[in-house]
Amino acid sequence: MLGRRAEDYLETIYELSKERGYTKVKDISSKLNVKPASVSEMMAKLSEQGYVVYEKRLFVSLTKKGREVAENIRERREILVKFLTTLGVPRSVAEEDACIIEHVLNPETVKQLKKFVRFVEESPALTPKWLKHFKEFCEKGVHPCDVARVRG
Amino acid sequence: MLGRRAEDYLETIYELSKERGYTKVKDISSKLNVKPASVSEMMAKLSEQGYVVYEKRLFVSLTKKGREVAENIRERREILVKFLTTLGVPRSVAEEDACIIEHVLNPETVKQLKKFVRFVEESPALTPKWLKHFKEFCEKGVHPCDVARVRG
DNA sequence: AATGATTTTTAGGCAATCCGAAAAATTTAT
DNA sequence: ATAAATTTTTCGGATTGCCTAAAAATCATT
Numbered sequence: 224m225l226g227r228r229a230e231d232y233l234e235t236i237y238e239l240s241k242e243r244g245y246t247k248v249k250d251i252s253s254k255l256n257v258k259p260a261s262v263s264e265m266m267a268k269l270s271e272q273g274y275v276v277y278e279k280r281l282f283v284s285l286t287k288k289g290r291e292v293a294e295n296i297r298e299r300r301e302i303l304v305k306f307l308t309t310l311g312v313p314r315s316v317a318e319e320d321a322c323i324i325e326h327v328l329n330p331e332t333v334k335q336l337k338k339f340v341r342f343v344e345e346s347p348a349l350t351p352k353w354l355k356h357f358k359e360f361c362e363k364g365v366h367p368c369d370v371a372r373v374r375g
Numbered sequence: 376m377l378g379r380r381a382e383d384y385l386e387t388i389y390e391l392s393k394e395r396g397y398t399k400v401k402d403i404s405s406k407l408n409v410k411p412a413s414v415s416e417m418m419a420k421l422s423e424q425g426y427v428v429y430e431k432r433l434f435v436s437l438t439k440k441g442r443e444v445a446e447n448i449r450e451r452r453e454i455l456v457k458f459l460t461t462l463g464v465p466r467s468v469a470e471e472d473a474c475i476i477e478h479v480l481n482p483e484t485v486k487q488l489k490k491f492v493r494f495v496e497e498s499p500a501l502t503p504k505w506l507k508h509f510k511e512f513c514e515k516g517v518h519p520c521d522v523a524r525v526r527g
Numbered sequence: 528a529a530t531g532a533t534t535t536t537t538a539g540g541c542a543a544t545c546c547g548a549a550a551a552a553t554t555t556a557t
Numbered sequence: 558a559t560a561a562a563t564t565t566t567t568c569g570g571a572t573t574g575c576c577t578a579a580a581a582a583t584c585a586t587t
Contacts, residue, residue, distance in 0.1 A: 353505035
């Protein structure tokens with residue numbers, strides 16, 4: 224099985240390969256904030272297991288197998304980011320957190336969060352009333368409906 | 376700083392100590408599904424760092440410092456479980472996932488999820504209408520409001 | 528083509544966390 | 558009190574993933 228960290232590498236390679244179809248050790252290392260030495264090692268492992276094509280000193284690219292994994296993870300992360308930002312988590316934080324938990328969440332959970340995102344997106348209103356209420360609740364700390372009841 | 380795994384240990388000790396005020400290596404090992412040998416090691420480390428009182432071969436209990444950490448984590452987990460179950464994730468899955476991500480989520484994110492839970496709990500209706508809609512959406516795959524528009 | 532700069536690899540290490548096996552201590556039952 | 562069963566510790570080892578430093582390869586410039 225593929226370690227969590229390995230998945231990060233695959234996803235990164237995926238992103239970095241978009242233009243040219245391949246990427247280099249240095250780029251991966253910068254993106255992931257690890258030293259090139261660590262990337263070299265990981266590439267050896269990933270190519271051994273058939274996730275990347277690794278031509279030493281030349282380039283790294285994904286195999287079909289690797290691309291499939293990467294795409295899955297990327298999709299998962301996008302869902303998580305959307306989900307968290309919908310709930311009012313600042314984008315930068317949402318992205319960080321998504322990157323961490325994308326690897327560990329049960330698919331069942333992801334499925335459900337995905338449904339939630341769709342539920343909000345497919346709502347007829349641009350921003351559903353309840354979501355507006357929620358945002359208000361976040362700002363004022365009081366449920367708008369309660370206010371209505373008390374005041375009205 | 377305390378490793379993620381160490382936090383799991385603290386939380387487990389906390390739970391197991393509730394009745395008697397202390398717990399034993401074996402119990403921790405069963406709860407965390409690791410061998411007693413691993414627990415011994417971790418206890419040595421945690422007591423060195425002042426998180427537990429570790430009387431070799433006799434018992435393990437939390438120090439104040441350890442209890443504080445444990446309580447924090449437990450609270451975070453409870454929020455997560457509530458949150459996930461609210462969104463329709465089955466309890467067992469929610470508990471598993473919560474246990475994993477409780478350690479890594481940004482406090483900002485947790486804060487926001489907590490607000491969401493409160494928002495739902497403090498809603499005047501037992502189950503807010505939108506949440507009913509969401510559940511329906513989960514079952515039928517169609518947003519109830521859309522149905523209303525199309526049919527009506 | 529030679530020099531210098533950059534990139535990459537290799538080698539040796541470190542930390543966290545787990546394991547199994549064997550030894551030691553404790554507990555339980557007789 | 559002793560034998561048997563259980564619990565706990567210790568020790569050596571494995572894995573994952575990261576690092577530094579030094580060597581090697583590649584690239585860029587003249």
